[in-house]
Amino acid sequence: MREINVSEVVKTVSRLCVDANYNLGADMVRALDMALAIEESPTGKDCIEQLKENAAIATRDQVPICQDTGLAVIFVELGQDIRIVGGNLDEAINEGVRQGYLEGYLRKSACHPFTRANTGDNTPAIIHYRLVDGDALKITVAPKGGGSENMSKVVMLKPADGVAGIKEQVVEWVRQAGGNPCPPTIVGVGIGGNFERSAMLAKEALLREVGSLNPDPELQSLEDELLEAVNNLGVGPQGLGGRVTSFAVHVKMLPCHIASLPLAINIQCHAARHKEAIL
């Protein structure tokens, strides 16, 4: 059985926290270029230009793309043939977050829900584990800002609402969110499962590369239709009016209970930060 020492996990998580916050992914850089080509509004074009320049500055100066360096959301795919040695995996991940946020000059945004007292080190991280085949450990760090996360919801639709009901909910929700989540956005949609699984699906949908196709052709056509509808809202960059409200709509779906049609919407701003490593 392959052994992985927790010290490797600490180092990796720390590095990924910093990397994700400084360096915008290539897919998002391409998405900004495409948005600039499509956008008609002068104000909208100006916003997208600013976001492009911002990403270039962040990479050049090695500073955070956005001041909201997020709660550290960590996806772990743990090969079932691995033994973690030297300590506790959960603690190692949190230690990695602690070190990354301190050494990378990232903002600590975790606080007590009532007193709002800052925990001081951006822990606890939000950690999602999945047990998989093999002897590899895959860690994805996806810092998530509060502004776009606040524009999220789970709604338990009736089966009779069907696809039409889903479309109506998504489009209306993007309209209501307006400029709050810093559009252009990526809209993560989770359909099915149950209450909590739908939320996970919506979040996982955000990790897919922007510009990639949905493996399910039926969902791809739903994504196309939803993207056209949200962009027809006219919300535009920063909500100031324009053609590009969203770069992409990503849908994930699972079977659900015969009585239910769970729908979750998780919105992501252009700082769609996620970096991964395989140990």
Place this chain on the structure above:
Amino acid sequence: MSDPIRLIPPLSDEVVASLRSGDRVLITGTIYTGRDAAHKRLVDLLDKGEELPIPLQGEIIYFVGPTPAKPGNAIGSAGPTTSYRMDSYSPRLLAEGLKGMIGKGGRSLEVRAAIKEYHGIYFAATGGAGALLAQRIKKAEVVAYEDLGPEAIRRIEVEDFPVVVINDIHGNDLYEQGVIPYKK
């Protein structure tokens, strides 16, 4: 697009009255930062009739919680945070003499009414452009609530800080009006 308007705070009623929704503005001078927790503390002080740690008369508050400054930099990344969370506090501060607010996203009807009543102005900066906007901040100093960390109140010196007027004293709202020509 027309040339941007240049503003130096503190702002007078006359200057505020001349601004229109959609105007592009470059701010140079001293402004203050404050977000959720700082706003609560300011309003709590007003409720108790105590003195505030910062002047409000004619001033601008920027809704921002920056990242820690790297050595050699004045400030870390510093883009606007979403403004609606300050909606329950802003009318009170406007009544006390605050003139300008910089954030992102729409404001409540109460805030928009207070902007008209007290001659205030609401600007938006580009959300998500924290690294870019930080370059327009030349100095930063914590002046209150250091215990709040990123949420502490900072006095900052800005140079050509780019914003756009969203809500003016005439009741205009750029989020509502800007969308109309692009809606299909």
